[in-house]
Amino acid sequence: MxxxxxxxxxxxxxxxxxxxxxxxxxxxxxxxxxxxxxxxxxxxxxxxxxxxxxxxxxxxxxxxxxxxxxxxxxxxxxxxxxxxxxxxxxxxxxxxxxxxxxxxxxxxxxxxxxxxxxxxxxxxxxxxxxxxxxxxxxxxxxxxxxxxxxxxxxxxxxxxGAADDVLRSRRLLVARLLQRRRDPLAEPLPDLARRAAWPLPERVRCVLLPASVKVPGLDADILRVTRDDELHLVVPDERLLTAFQDTGAAVGPAVPLEEAWISLHCARLARRLGRTSAQDHLAELHLLHGSPIGSLLADQVLEPLRDLPPGKAGRLTETLDALLASTGRTAPEVAAALGIHPQTARNRLRQLTALYGDRLDDPAFRFDAQLALRSRSTGHSSLL
Incomplete structure (x- = not known):
């Protein structure tokens, strides 16, 4: 009508x-x-x-x-x-x-x-x-x-009658891009992008900043929205990232447009780790994302060290890490990695053998231990 x-x-x-x-x-x-x-x-x-x-x-x-x-x-x-x-x-x-x-x-x-x-x-x-x-x-x-x-x-x-339709459309567009679950009844993305005067790129990066941080000279093609004292930005061109140098911004990895929320999620995890580039630390972010399970695994692997004094447990933990990372699993290699005397390394390796026994030669345990120690480096085990 x-x-x-x-x-x-x-x-x-x-x-x-x-x-x-x-x-x-x-x-x-x-x-x-x-x-x-x-x-x-x-x-x-x-x-x-x-x-x-x-x-x-x-x-x-x-x-x-x-x-x-x-x-x-x-x-x-x-x-x-x-x-x-x-x-x-x-x-x-x-x-x-x-x-x-x-x-x-x-x-x-x-x-x-x-x-x-x-x-x-x-x-x-x-x-x-x-x-x-x-x-x-x-x-x-x-x-x-x-x-x-x-x-x-x-x-x-x-x-x-919406005189600011472009700005409004851009706010809706960035909210849509950062949604994990898509609404099938929502306006088609190409139509919304057209009203927002924003050419749809194939890949984007998301950037995370405290809302209080001012970034001068941001390009008009960078979409932005403020949520819970955070500034979330969707960057359509790698060249535009130079604006965030020396700002302490956490930058997510480059992802397909429809996965922009993943880039933002990675940026948030990177910020928790004190990193600025999520792209360079994806393995750590993956471990951090499952940190409760990683903590359980670390507790399980480090169980033999539970009753040791904290200082000794810490030294044996770093020795175990160096042993797992070595190629020949020899005392000189471990000593070089830790910067200690070879005899000290031998003493620690003997203690680890006494605590772990044949498990040190078990590929499955070695894999679990490496994963656990890497998880522990991104968070905290309740044991040590």
Whole structure:
């Protein structure tokens, strides 16, 4: 329905008995609850926690629609234009939330389906004519069509009137790129990028900075968003990374565009390690990502050292690490790696042999031990 057409130009409510109105009004809480549940169940966009802004908007929209429908049954010729701004607001909210109209249109259809069935049930419970089903369903569909038309008008007005649409689109775009789970009902990425005036690159890097850090001269092609006192940036060109030199920024690895969230995740882990380039420390980041399991493995490998004095346990741990990293597994190699006398290395190796026995020759144990010690270097074992 265009904005020029009168709201509810067709009025099939004349064919309905006004006595139905009080029956509907009595059942509205029950009926609207059922509609809201159906919409939340079937429209992913609206599966938000109860009490959230989206959940409140859905419940209010359903209540508004059911209330107006009841008024129309009671007084078919009563003015209804005061409802127009409220239905247009629903369309504006969809636009401002970064969604298209598909979700709202689906919600209208689901609400109409439930309303047709349940309103007929109410009429039959009231012993009204069995022939009421057809005109009642027609009235519901006419009402839904009018509401949807006004919401579309509100959506289009919001889009046309958004003077800062490029900036808004860029905020939505960076949020979309950094989402791990993609919304199938969201606006197609190429369309959003086009509105954001941002050519889609094949690969990007993400950069993480404290929000308090000011980086002068950032290129306009760098997308940015502030979240929880952090500045998240999506960088489409390697050459633009020079802006972050000497800023302490954590830079994620280059990834395909659809995996931008992984680059941000790596940047965050790198920052926890005190690194600036995640690309150069991917093995450490991988171990850190599984740090609880890595800690368990380290505790298991270092179990024989548990009862030793901390200083001695620490020396034997570094000796075990040097032994595993050596090629010939000889005392001179270990001594050279640790900067100690060969005889000291021999003494420590004898102690390790006494503690670990044949496990030092077991390839599986050696692999576990190397992994555990590397994990331990990125975090902390509870033993040592």
């Amino acid at each position: 265009s904005a020029a057409e009168p709201f509810l130009s067709r009025r099939p409510w004349h064919e309905l008995p006004p006595a139905l109105a009080p029956r509907l009004r009595t059942r509205l809480p029950e009926l609207t609850t059922e509609m809201v549940q159906a919409i939340r169940r079937e429209v992913r966009d609206y599966r938000q926690p109860f009490g959230s802004a989206v959940a409140r908007d859905v419940a209010e929209a359903v209540r508004l629609a059911a209330t107006q429908f009841t008024e129309l049954v009671e007084e078919p010729d009563a003015p209804q234009h005061h409802y127009v701004p409220r239905f247009r607001r629903l369309g504006r909210l969809e636009y401002l939330s970064g969604r298209g109209m598909d979700g709202l249109q689906a919600a209208y259809r689901i609400g109409a389906r439930v309303a047709c069935r349940r309103y007929v049930d109410v009429a039959r419970d009231a012993a009204l004519s069995g022939e009421i089903a057809v005109p009642l369903s027609e009235a519901v569909l006419t009402h839904i069509h009018a509401m949807a038309g006004e919401s579309v008008t509100g959506f289009e007005e919001a889009r046309a």
